[in-house]
Amino acid sequence: MQYPAPIAKLMNSFTKLPGIGAKTAARLAFYVLEMNEADVTEFAQALINVKRDLTYCSVCGNITDTDPCMVCADPQRDRSQVLVVEDPRDVASFDRMQEYHGLYHVLHGVLSPLEGTGPEDLNIAPLIKRLQDDTIQEVIIATNATAEGEATATYLSRLIKPAGIKVTRLAHGLSVGSDIEYADEMTLFRAIEGRREL
């Protein structure tokens, strides 16, 4: 006996998701079988809607169901600052903090010669276009502290600075609440390098 076709197909769909292997897919598929019908219908509808209703904001590249997105359209936002991130999830992280009130720009990746990702593969040209009127006075580069993230930050800084716009980079150092004993060398180096007077 194989699994009946409907459940085998659902398992197959689950295994296409990242981090879900055959055993987890089976467990999830059987769980769906026991879920109430309304929840399953809602789940199926949510899958369809995500593909149908979400696009990328034509201004900042963030995911959105309106164009321009809620942030770009919000008159309360400080239009003099743009925070440049790799990924739409990073936007959500910064906005949870509720202390940044400027705009965002999503690159959808980082420069990576190894993976063949060049500037033309990222959402960079629209960023340069946004900088052409004089509204934006500071570009805060918030790519991750990886080799690729650093290279992308350097590239953007060299591209934008000549236009007379302030370019800043997020501070790197010890995480709040972390233990120096367990910090890696690169983090300690950055923490010393970026020390501030008390």
Add this chain to the structure above:
Amino acid sequence: MQYPAPIAKLMNSFTKLPGIGAKTAARLAFYVLEMNEADVTEFAQALINVKRDLTYCSVCGNITDTDPCMVCADPQRDRSQVLVVEDPRDVASFDRMQEYHGLYHVLHGVLSPLEGTGPEDLNIAPLIKRLQDDTIQEVIIATNATAEGEATATYLSRLIKPAGIKVTRLAHGLSVGSDIEYADEMTLFRAIEGRREL
């Protein structure tokens, strides 16, 4: 900014699945956003179909898209043996082995006074009914080796044996390939208790 409604709803649906928290749900939902449309539609359809097309076999209680199920309807199967399991996934495990050719019966749980599961909550009455003609000669009880699984096995054995039907229980002992050093005491006890002459 919150996440746009379509992606927030999909995250919410993912968190309803077992073992998927808020962070994993966000990662999966964003992954769906990047999946090709055909795969997503197939996924949504598979969810709907599982609820719509699958039922429980009226004979053995296994999940199926035909009634009776493929096993119960298969004329090649040995109709003198019934293997009693807790869960439809256990049926799939035994059938992957390809060495058991009898029938199955799915209890959909085990007796558990703590959780208020009594004999009337399990698929036991249909099993007794299946035993009433003289076709079935052996009932192999394959509930898990937990306290509840053992209690269920004992209960079924007392119920079925008086009818003159052979009742057996799966062997318990060391797993094939396992190391005695790491075996738990209960497993070692069962391995000694169940020793066989060479």
